[in-house]
Amino acid sequence: MNQLETLKLFNEKAETLKGYERFMESIHERKVEFKQSPETAGLGTITLQGPDKESIAACVLTIRLFIQKREAISFQNMKKVYDNLDTSQKNKNEFNQISDELDRYLDSGSPLVMSDEEANPEMILANDLNERLAELSNASLTSQNRLTYREIGNLFIYGDLSHTDETKREKLKRILSSSVGAAFAWYIFTGILIQIMICIFAVAEINQDVINEMEG
Numbered sequence: 001m002n003q004l005e006t007l008k009l010f011n012e013k014a015e016t017l018k019g020y021e022r023f024m025e026s027i028h029e030r031k032v033e034f035k036q037s038p039e040t041a042g043l044g045t046i047t048l049q050g051p052d053k054e055s056i057a058a059c060v061l062t063i064r065l066f067i068q069k070r071e072a073i074s075f076q077n078m079k080k081v082y083d084n085l086d087t088s089q090k091n092k093n094e095f096n097q098i099s100d101e102l103d104r105y106l107d108s109g110s111p112l113v114m115s116d117e118e119a120n121p122e123m124i125l126a127n128d129l130n131e132r133l134a135e136l137s138n139a140s141l142t143s144q145n146r147l148t149y150r151e152i153g154n155l156f157i158y159g160d161l162s163h164t165d166e167t168k169r170e171k172l173k174r175i176l177s178s179s180v181g182a183a184f185a186w187y188i189f190t191g192i193l194i195q196i197m198i199c200i201f202a203v204a205e206i207n208q209d210v211i212n213e214m215e216g
Contacts, residue, residue, distance in 0.1 A: 001072055004214050006081055007207045010073040014204040016062050017197055022055040027194060032187045034180075048183040051190055059193060060161045066200055067153075075099050078203070087210045094206050102199045106150035110188055113146045114175070152185065153192045 001009070018024065030050030051059075065071045082095045147155075155175070159168030176182040 003081055003085060004211065006072055006078070007211050007214075010066075010078065011204045011207050011211070013062055013065055013073060014200050017059065017200065020055060020059050020062075023051045023059045026051045026055065027190065030187070030190055032183050046180055046183050048186055050187070056186075056190065056193070057161045059197075060157055063193060063196055063200075064157060064162055066196065067157075075102065075199075075203075085210060087213060091206055091210055095203060098199050098202050098206075102196065105195055106153065106192075107148050109146040110149050110152055112152060112175070112185065112188060114171075149188070149192050149195075152188055153196075156185075156189045 027050060032046065032048050034046040065073055066075060068074055069076050071077065079096070079099055082092050085092065155168050155172040157163070158165045159170075159172040172185075174181075175185045
């Protein structure tokens with residue numbers, strides 16, 4: 001596949017993502033809510049709103065084309081394409097900035113912390129969540145237990161939605177074993193998908209400029 005074909009394929013799949021109407025419409029309703037019961041200690045009841053599993057799974061089938069190394073339009077391979085493109089340094093810099101920012105986000109620590117023990121995962125919900133959820137802290141947990149956004153994404157994609165890697169599947173099952181863990185994990189995961197899609201759409205705009213240059 002030549003450079004022009006790769007750019008066009010990237011943009012074609014980006015348009016496919018925009019066509020997932022159920023997912024795109026429901027992300028505006030995305031939130032986690034909990035109500036503390038005066039009769040019981042803890043969080044009480046918790047509800048998750050936003051994309052359903054079916055619409056998420058459909059989205060993942062396309063998104064994985066942009067994140068799996070072996071795919072021609074993965075961000076990793078697109079970096080090689082842009083390194084060799086006969087285009088302005090501005091276009092190259094803008095692509096690299098988007099790609100680097102996505103990597104920094106994916107490799108940063110999420111609000112989810114897991115214990116090493118074979119028990120339900122402990123979680124810390126950071127104060128910077130949009131909904132300003134209450135922080136659940138456990139002094140025995142260290143930053144080494146904090147999952148990155150990339151790790152969470154991989155657990156969902158390769159442990160359930162796209163593949164069934166046994167190790168990832170078992171770890172994901174631990175996270176989803178409680179209603180609280182499941183709600184926040186799905187909330188975080190849909191946020192990861194949204195961030196990836198924002199970067200995909202931004203790159204598609206740069207790609208279109210380059211395509212226009214190449215086709216005169």
